[in-house]
Amino acid sequence: MGRRRATGRPTIADVAARAGVGAITVSRALRQPDKVSPALRKSIEEAVRELGYVPDLNARALASRRTDVVAVLVPSLTQNIFSDVLRGIYDGVEDSGLRIEITNTRYNNALEEAQLTTILRHQPAAVIVSGTEQTAVSRAMLERAGCPVVQIMDLTDDPIQKIIGFSHERAGREMTQHLIDAGYRRIGFLAGWMNLRSRQRFDGYRCALEEAGLYDPDLIGEVGNDEAVKTDDHLFSTAMMGHELMLAMLERRPDVDAIFCNNDVLALGALFACNARGVPVPDRVGIAGFNDFDYMEAAFPAMSSVRIHRWRCGYEAMMAVRDQLNGGEIGEPIVDLGFEIMKRASTDRRGELPAVRDRTILQTLS
Amino acid sequence: MGRRRATGRPTIADVAARAGVGAITVSRALRQPDKVSPALRKSIEEAVRELGYVPDLNARALASRRTDVVAVLVPSLTQNIFSDVLRGIYDGVEDSGLRIEITNTRYNNALEEAQLTTILRHQPAAVIVSGTEQTAVSRAMLERAGCPVVQIMDLTDDPIQKIIGFSHERAGREMTQHLIDAGYRRIGFLAGWMNLRSRQRFDGYRCALEEAGLYDPDLIGEVGNDEAVKTDDHLFSTAMMGHELMLAMLERRPDVDAIFCNNDVLALGALFACNARGVPVPDRVGIAGFNDFDYMEAAFPAMSSVRIHRWRCGYEAMMAVRDQLNGGEIGEPIVDLGFEIMKRASTDRRGELPAVRDRTILQTLS
DNA sequence: GCAACTCTTGGTAGCGCTACCATAGCTGGA
DNA sequence: TCCAGCTATGGTAGCGCTACCAAGAGTTGC
Numbered sequence: 001m002g003r004r005r006a007t008g009r010p011t012i013a014d015v016a017a018r019a020g021v022g023a024i025t026v027s028r029a030l031r032q033p034d035k036v037s038p039a040l041r042k043s044i045e046e047a048v049r050e051l052g053y054v055p056d057l058n059a060r061a062l063a064s065r066r067t068d069v070v071a072v073l074v075p076s077l078t079q080n081i082f083s084d085v086l087r088g089i090y091d092g093v094e095d096s097g098l099r100i101e102i103t104n105t106r107y108n109n110a111l112e113e114a115q116l117t118t119i120l121r122h123q124p125a126a127v128i129v130s131g132t133e134q135t136a137v138s139r140a141m142l143e144r145a146g147c148p149v150v151q152i153m154d155l156t157d158d159p160i161q162k163i164i165g166f167s168h169e170r171a172g173r174e175m176t177q178h179l180i181d182a183g184y185r186r187i188g189f190l191a192g193w194m195n196l197r198s199r200q201r202f203d204g205y206r207c208a209l210e211e212a213g214l215y216d217p218d219l220i221g222e223v224g225n226d227e228a229v230k231t232d233d234h235l236f237s238t239a240m241m242g243h244e245l246m247l248a249m250l251e252r253r254p255d256v257d258a259i260f261c262n263n264d265v266l267a268l269g270a271l272f273a274c275n276a277r278g279v280p281v282p283d284r285v286g287i288a289g290f291n292d293f294d295y296m297e298a299a300f301p302a303m304s305s306v307r308i309h310r311w312r313c314g315y316e317a318m319m320a321v322r323d324q325l326n327g328g329e330i331g332e333p334i335v336d337l338g339f340e341i342m343k344r345a346s347t348d349r350r351g352e353l354p355a356v357r358d359r360t361i362l363q364t365l366s
Numbered sequence: 367m368g369r370r371r372a373t374g375r376p377t378i379a380d381v382a383a384r385a386g387v388g389a390i391t392v393s394r395a396l397r398q399p400d401k402v403s404p405a406l407r408k409s410i411e412e413a414v415r416e417l418g419y420v421p422d423l424n425a426r427a428l429a430s431r432r433t434d435v436v437a438v439l440v441p442s443l444t445q446n447i448f449s450d451v452l453r454g455i456y457d458g459v460e461d462s463g464l465r466i467e468i469t470n471t472r473y474n475n476a477l478e479e480a481q482l483t484t485i486l487r488h489q490p491a492a493v494i495v496s497g498t499e500q501t502a503v504s505r506a507m508l509e510r511a512g513c514p515v516v517q518i519m520d521l522t523d524d525p526i527q528k529i530i531g532f533s534h535e536r537a538g539r540e541m542t543q544h545l546i547d548a549g550y551r552r553i554g555f556l557a558g559w560m561n562l563r564s565r566q567r568f569d570g571y572r573c574a575l576e577e578a579g580l581y582d583p584d585l586i587g588e589v590g591n592d593e594a595v596k597t598d599d600h601l602f603s604t605a606m607m608g609h610e611l612m613l614a615m616l617e618r619r620p621d622v623d624a625i626f627c628n629n630d631v632l633a634l635g636a637l638f639a640c641n642a643r644g645v646p647v648p649d650r651v652g653i654a655g656f657n658d659f660d661y662m663e664a665a666f667p668a669m670s671s672v673r674i675h676r677w678r679c680g681y682e683a684m685m686a687v688r689d690q691l692n693g694g695e696i697g698e699p700i701v702d703l704g705f706e707i708m709k710r711a712s713t714d715r716r717g718e719l720p721a722v723r724d725r726t727i728l729q730t731l732s
Numbered sequence: 733g734c735a736a737c738t739c740t741t742g743g744t745a746g747c748g749c750t751a752c753c754a755t756a757g758c759t760g761g762a
Numbered sequence: 763t764c765c766a767g768c769t770a771t772g773g774t775a776g777c778g779c780t781a782c783c784a785a786g787a788g789t790t791g792c
Contacts, residue, residue: 009487011778022742027780037740054487058427059778062747067424077456083449090443090470102468104456121375121420239661265661268634272666275641295605295631300638377748388772393750403770425748428777 010051019047030055061123066147069099070321071124073115075107075131075195076236081291081310082130085152088314089128096322098125105130107195107236113138120145126321132156132163133196148324150317153310154197155336164316164335168197171306171339172204175288176260178304180212182347184258184286188219190245190270191262192237198262201290205260219256221245237262242269243276250277250285258286258347264293264305271299271346286347292340301345309337376417385413396421427489432513435465436687437490439481441473441497441561442602447657447676448496451518454680455494462688464491471496473561473602479504486511492687498522498529499562514690516683519676520563521702530682530701534563537672537705538570541654542626544670546578548713550624550652554585556611556636557628558603564628567656571626585622587611603628608635609642616643616651624652624713630659630671637665637712652713658706667711675703 016023021040029036029044036044047053061067072089074082086102093100103119105112113135119127120141126148134142142149142160151163179187189205191198209215223241242261246269249256261267267289274281281287281301289296292307316335324330382389387406395402395410402410413419427433438455440448452468459466469485471478479501485493486507492514500508508515508526517529545553555571557564575581589607608627612635615622627633633655640647647653647667655662658673682701690696 012780013778023778024743024780025741028741031780035740040741054484056428056778057488058424058433059747060780061424062422062428062749063778063780065747065780077449077452083443087443087470099467101465104453118420122423239664243664268661269664272664275666295634298605298609298635298638300641378750379748389748390750390773391771394771397750401770406771422748425777426750428779429748429750431750431777 009056010053012053012055014051015044015047015053018051019044066123067099067125068097069101069122069124070126070128070318071101071103071119071122072128073103073105073112073119073130075105077102077104081153084310085130085314088311088316089318090314091311092315092318092322096318098322098325109133109135109138113141116141123147125325126150128152128317128321129160130154131195131197132159134160148321148330150320152313152317154200155334157334159333162320162330162333162335164313164320164337166308166337166339168200169204169207171290171308172201172260173208174204174339174341175290175304175306176205176208178341178343179258179260179286179288179347180208180214182258182282182286182343183349184347185214186216186219186253186256187214187258187260188221188249188253188256189260189262190221190242190249190266192223192241192266194222194262195236201262219249219253221249237265239265239269239272242266243273244269246270246273247277250274250279256285259288261287261289264289264291264296264303267303267305268295268299271303282346282349286349288347292342296342297344299346301348304344304347305342307340307342309339312337375422376419378419378421380417381410381413381419384417385410432489433465433491434463435467435488435490436492436494436684437467437469437485437488438494439469439471439478439485439496441471443468443470447519447674450676451496451680454677454682455684456680457677458681458684458688462684464688464691475499475501475504479507482507489513491691492516494518494683494687496520497561497563498525500526514687514696516686518679518683520566521700523700525699528686528696528699528701530679530686530703532674532703532705534566535570535573537656537674538567538626539574540570540705540707541656541670541672542571542574544707544709545624545626545652545654545713546574546580548624548648548652548709549715550713551580552582552585552619552622553580553624553626554587554615554619554622555626555628556587556608556615556632558589558607558632560588560628561602567628585615585619587615603631605631605635605638608632609639610635612636612639613643616640616645622651625654627653627655630655630657630662630669633669633671634661634665637669648712648715652715654713658708662708663710665712667714669712670710670714671708673706673708675705678703 012023012026016026019026021044025036025040026044029041033041057068076082089100103115105115116138124147127142127145128150130152131154132151139160149161151159152165154165155167156163176187187209189202191202194202206215242265246259259270261270267287270287271281274285279285287303289303289305292305296303296305378389378392382392385392387410391402391406392410395407399407423434440451442448455466469481471481482504490513493508493511494516496518497520498517505526515527517525518531520531521533522529542553553575555568557568560568572581608631612625625636627636633653636653637647640651645651653669655669655671658671662669662671
C-alpha cells in the first residue's frame with residue numbers, strides 16, 4: 001500500500017486479514033482475551049502463530065499512551081546490594097512481557113529528579129525507586145504519575161503509594177544490641193560515605209549504645225566527605241577503606257573492643273586489618289558487618305552481619321507492580337520484610353562478662 | 367483538534383506554529399541542526415524552550431523505525447564483574463540522549479537467542495553483547511540487525527562487527543607463569559561453575575603448566591555441575607565454595623603449594639580456609655585470584671590477582687556505539703584492552719627456590 | 733411482539749513524529 | 763539568458779497500533 005518502506009514484518013492488519021476479522025479485534029484478542037469470543041480468539045491466535053506476528057511496541061505506546069517499560073531507579077550499580085535487588089526484579093519480571101529500564105541515580109537526589117522528569121515523559125508502566133529520599137518535586141511527580149510506584153529498601157509511614165523494605169534504624173540497633181549482649185563495651189562504628197540509609201543504621205547504633213550508657217563518639221571512624229568519593233559510587237565503601245579505618249582506630253583507640261561496620265566490605269577490610277596487626281577476632285575485637293554478603297559466612301572467623309532481603313525486595317516490588325497492572329489492588333502499602341541478625345564467630349566472645357549482669361551493672365553506674 | 371484525549375504536552379506542531387516554520391523543519395533542527403539555517407534554528411530552539419517541548423520518543427520510533435535504546439545483554443547481574451561493566455556503560459551513555467535496556471541472559475545461550483529475537487524487533491539503536499558464545503542463530507540475527515553491534519569482555523579473530531575485551535586464555539597463562547616464577551611447583555586450580563571465559567582462563571593455566579612440565583589434573587578443584595548452580599547465576603562462584611574447595615584440596619593434596627582461583631571470590635574463601643587450617647600464605651601455599659576486586663589489595667596478606675578493565679570495557683563499548691551512531695567509522699574491529707598481573711604478598715614466597723634456575727632444572731628433567 | 737439491555741465486533745480517526753517528494757531560491761557555467 | 767545543480771524548506775502521507783463510537787446480534791422483561 002504505502003509508498004513508505006515498511007519493515008516487512010507482519011502487522012496487525014495482516015493478522016486480521018488472515019483470521020478474517022477486524023484489526024481491532026486482533027488487538028483486543030491480544031490484550032484482553034476475555035473480551036473476544038473463544039472461536040475468534042482461536043483463529044486469531046493461529047494467524048498470529050502462522051505469520052510470526054509480534055506487536056510493534058512503539059506503535060502500541062504511541063496509540064495507547066502507555067508503555068510496558070518498568071522504570072527502576074537505583075542509587076548505585078556497583079554495590080552488591082543493588083545488584084541483588086536488580087536480580088530480584090529481573091527474576092520477577094519473567095514472562096510478564098514487561099521490560100525494565102534501569103537508571104543510575106548515583107545517590108544524587110537532584111540528578112534523580114532530572115532523570116525522573118525524562119522517565120515519566122516516556123509514560124512508563126510503573127516506577128520502582130530506591131528509598132525515601134526523593135526531592136519534593138520528585139515526590140510530587142511520582143504522585144501524579146498515574147502509574148504504580150513502589151519504593152524499596154527502606155520504610156516510612158508515608159509512602160508515595162507502596163513501600164517494600166525494612167528498618168535500617170532497627171537493624172542497626174539490634175546488631176549493636178547483639179554486640180552489647182555479647183559482652184563488648186567499647187563498640188566502634190566504621191563507615192564509608194554515608195547516605196540516608198547508612199545514617200539510619202548509625203542512628204540505631206547510637207541509640208542502642210546511649211540506652212546502655214556506652215555511646216562514645218570518639219569510637220567512630222568515617223571517611224571524610226571527599227568529592228572523589230561522592231561522585232564515584234563504587235568508591236562509597238571499599239575493603240581498603242575498612243582496612244585503613246580499622247588500622248587508624250586501633251592506633252587511636254587501642255581499647256576498642258568491637259566494631260560495627262556499616263557495610264560488609266568495610267568489615268572485610270577491618271578483619272584483614274586485625275589479621276595484619278595480630279589482633280585476635282573475636283576475643284580482643286569483635287567485628288560485625290551489614291548486608292550479609294556470602295563471604296561473611298565463609299570468612300575466618302565467620303563474620304556476624306545483618307542479613308537483609310535484597311533479592312526479595314526487588315522481587316516483591318516487581319510482583320506488586322504486576323498485580324497492579326493486572327488490575328489488582330495495591331494491597332498493604334507498607335511491607336516490612338524485616339532482617340536477621342546473623343550471629344557468627346566474629347562476635348562470639350565466649351565466657352567473658354556475662355552479658356545481662358554486666359549490662360545491669362553498667363546501667364547502674366551510668 | 368482531535369476528539370482523542372491528547373497528553374496536553376506540546377507537540378512538534380505547537381513548536382512549529384510558534385516558531386512560524388513547518389513541523390518537519392523543527393524535526394530537522396532537533397536531529398540534524400546543520401541542515402537548518404542558523405536563523406530558523408535559533409527561533410526554533412527558542413520556541414522549544416518556551417513551550418518546554420520534549421519529543422515523544424515512541425512517536426519518533428514509530429515514524430523512523432529506529433529507537434534510541436541501546437540493548438545490553440549481560441550473562442549475570444550479580445557478579446561484580448558485570449556491575450562494573452554496566453557502570454562503564456552508564457558512565458559512557460551520559461548526555462547522549464540514548465537509553466539503556468539491560469537484559470540478563472543468565473549464561474544461557476538459548477535464552478539469549480530468544481531474548482535477542484524480541485530485542486531486535488524493537489529496533490534498538492545498538493546492541494552490546496557479552497562474549498563470543500552466541501548461538502549461530504543469534505549471530506546471524508546480529509549480523510543482519512542493521513545497527514552497531516559491539517561484543518565485550520572477550521576477544522576473537524572474527525567479531526560480529528567490533529569486539530572490545532581481552533584474552534582470558536593469555537591472562538590465565540600469565541598468572542600461572544607468575545606462580546611458576548615465584549617458585550611454586552604444585553599449582554592447583556579452583557573453579558566454581560565454568561562458562562566459556564572461565565574455561566579459557568583454565569586453558570591458559572593448563573598450557574603454562576604443561577609447558578613447564580608441571581601440569582597435574584589432580585590439583586583441580588571444581589564444583590560439580592549442580593543444576594541449582596546453573597540456574598541461579600549468583601551461585602556460580604561464592605566465597606563458601608572457595609572455602610570448601612580449598613579445605614578439600616588441602617585434605618586430598620596436602621602437598622599443594624599454590625592455588626590459582628578462577629575468581630577473586632573463590633580466592634577469598636580459599637584464603638579463609640588457609641587461615642582456618644593454620645596454613646601460612648604465601649609461604650606454605652600461594653593464592654592468586656582473577657578480576658582484582660578491591661578487597662584483594664586490602665586482604666592480609668594482600669592477594670595477587672589479574673586486573674581486568676571491566677569499567678573501560680563498558681565505557682569503550684558505549685563510546686564506540688556513540689561514534690557509529692554519530693556517523694563515525696567502526697574503527698579497529700578488535701580492541702584488546704589487555705590486563706595486568708597484580709603481584710602481591712599472597713604469592714610472594716621470597717627466598718625459596720630461585721625461580722629462573724628452578725624452571726630450567728625442571729625443563730631439563732621433563 | 734417490542735423496547736431495553738448486554739455482549740461482541742468493526743470502522744474511523746487519530747497518537748506525534750519523520751520519510752519521501754516537491755518546490756522555491758540561489759549559484760554558476762554555457 | 764537559460765538551465766542544470768545545489769541547498770533550504772514545506773506538504774503529504776504514512777509508521778502500526780488503539781480509543782472512541784456505532785452497530786449488529788443475542789437476551790431479557792413486560
